[in-house]
Amino acid sequence: MDAPDAVFFPDRRAPASHLLLEQLPSYQSLLYRRKSSSSGSARRQGSGRGRQPSINSGKWAEQKPVHGGEELKPVRELPKSMQEKRWEKQQRLQQGGTLTGWGLWRLNVHRSLKRLKEDGMDALSSLQLWRAEIHLIEGMFGTGILSYFSFLRFLVLLNFIMFLLMFVFVMLPVIITSHSEHNVTYSSSNVSVCSEYLGSSRQGLVMFHEHITDLLSGTGFLEHTYLFYGYYKLEFIHSHFTYNLPLAYLLATVSYLLLSLVWIVKRSAAGFKRKLIQDEDRFQSFCNKVFAGWDFCITNENAARLKRSSLLYELKMDLEEERIKHKMANRTRSERCRIYALRAALNLFVMAVLVACFYCIYVATVFSQRKQAEDQKSNFLLELVVEYLPSIVITLANFITPLIFNLIIAFEDYSPAFEIRFTLMRCVFMRLASIGVMLFSLWDQITSCGSSGCPCGYNHELYPCWETHVGQEMYKLVIFDFLIIAAVTIFVEFPRKIIVNNCDCGLAKWWGQQEFAIPQNVLEIVYGQTICWIGTFYCPLLPAINTVKYVLVFYLKKVSLVTNCRPSTRPFRASSSNFFFLVVLLIGLALASVPVIVSIAEIRSSRACGPFVSYSTSWKVVPRVISQLPIGLNSFLLALASEAFAVSFFVITCLGMFYVIALAGAHKRVIEQLRDQLVMEGRDKRFLIQKLCQAQQAVNAHSPERRPPRGFRGNRYDAGLYLVEPSVELETQA
């Protein structure tokens, strides 16, 4: 082929250089063309890696495999055909035939262990939840939407593990004691007025619709059950050892937060490393889009067509964005000032919108709490609406604000990729902050006691057991979230499909078929997970409810996807989307841990219910337990918590971080130098070959009776005069 030629001699003057190039060791090691089978697989070991092999392996290729720097790779990792791999394996066995009985036995054991492990992994992976469904979705829609469903599966598992944690350490002891004859100590406190707790269990004849209200809002018959914090009134369980329930409760809470953190970080570590490697200014490189652009797992013709058009769209967008970037770099100063001023004004507007929404949520929560406290028996539906008012307002706000953000971002004149990311970030912030605002307004209500101040630290008349009340609010949020997802899917998406498919009016054409918008769906489930993280402390069964909810959401979304949706024209790349999901989830976790930590450490736990009655705050369990430990352990733990340790730990961590950053910088510089060196070497090579060819032509011109070098292998000796010997020998092996 002319490819190497064309670079150096565009008019193809000297075919001799082509022959020279083909004999270069580096070119030989890159060649993979299969010659006739008689040559065997001896020529190349390890494609493209070692430069030495052509010298080492050339001479001894028939006798031994690679020596020296390269280790033996497992046979299956060689990129050769089955026949060649078999030959290679036999070669190695002959080599290994010199092993003694001990070595052979060890090899066999190693091999059978490996096979056992692989069979085990195979069996385990077939147990994976929803494997068949996800495979089907992958074939129909590609890896972008697949990432959403595998994210959902991950959350189901996480919630289930959280539920197991709470169940084993908190619920199981209580269940056991209620059914057996263990000695228990109930938690009690001294102050009498704060410890009155009647609860809102209904007396007398209960109407059916009141049961529904109770079920949907966690009051009534649900209030004094395992569902809520208030039921766990035990303090110590005495059997062979003393089980400290408050400590277990607290540690279970801390550990589920830590477990979530570790698991999410572990999952995102791979994506994070890749993001760090992609340090060049492009968010998604062109090479990634072109070389890894096609999903080889697509089996559906329709999906393939859509994938093609989305790839085309994506490439066009990226090229467009590059042109825009060039244009932006050439902006004049006045234009830049104008744009910055416009952006500042629009950001202020966005903040005003956010503040307005937060204020609405605050007012709605306060109104709802007041109305519940008044406890008027009014219309059943009105009662439900009042109970769910904060959830309704939050959902409405989260529906309207993305539309506003989409509208505004068009005026801010960012590049298209940045627009998408920025809008998404704003939506994420809005969603997660609205929960925080609601909690804040709840806390405000709970700690506002009127003019006389709060003798118990909280409003004990309205909220004798405020943790249960917060748990009820979280429970309501979860239920309402699920109802909204189900309602939107059933009452909006299915009719939309029917209308668009059957009706030919302008409305149908404008509305179009449903697209599966991944970011919005992900935000929905992250929102639900954040509520679960906050609410599990107050409502220990919430992870179980969340698991069931996500399982139902999976099936709902899958059915809706398959029947109603077409793939989005704006593609969402799988890799960045995994990273994006986990980053948003981490933000949700961070936001969720703030209320939990504040309420554990700062807020006075209620005196009337729950395991922390005799402690001023929930955290005080830990110091009390530590003070009862033996002296050595006690002082060790106190030393760990002291300022001296914390400061020195912080300083050492900073030093470690600076060292690693400096190391990374040094590596980067070395990479740059090596890259420049490679370019230089390439140029040197071309220059030398040019000179060689010129010299050869001069020689040929002087002695025309010599045979001109042609494409025959045997005649390489002429051209080979100037080359290093081993590569000539390599050719004779062929």
Place this chain on the structure above:
Amino acid sequence: MGGTSSKLPKDLLSEYQELTFLTKQEILMAHKIFSELQDRENGLYSSRVSMEKILTLPELKSNPFRKRICHVFSTSDMKDGSLSFEDFLDLLSAFSDSATLEIKSHYAFRIFDFDDDGTLDARDLEKLVNSLTGETDDTRLTGEEMRQLISNILEESDIDKDGTVNLSEFQHVISRSPDFVSSFKIVL
């Protein structure tokens, strides 16, 4: 006649397990599917299945690189893209979940090298992009866009600046590509 339900002998099965990245289940499934393809061959039991038959598989039918895949994995002397069972296993092994990045990138390079010369030059890249976006005129990039795209790709991946992407440059750029492993996958 053709072996309609010929079972795979156990030692051959374990050999395949050792030489490929496929699990026992996957090899048996591949054998079943391959036997079905063979049966449709008119007449004799031939150990090779022609490219047309292979391309009727659902996993390959909608793939723009299907013909290149068959050519790359085929060990037939006639260069007609026909696959024997072992070629088929090699194909599935390279595309399986547990295949190493090096194997996948090696075969990806060969698939994308439309003219089989050992490097990806501008013409290969142009054919590659056209396969990705579609074959008709209105689904292609314009000439100007194509030039811009190819120059961007070469700028990112061509380290020694010779105007082509060779195997090690390709493997280097693939190792930094986060999507490759998840998209270069075929599961039966």
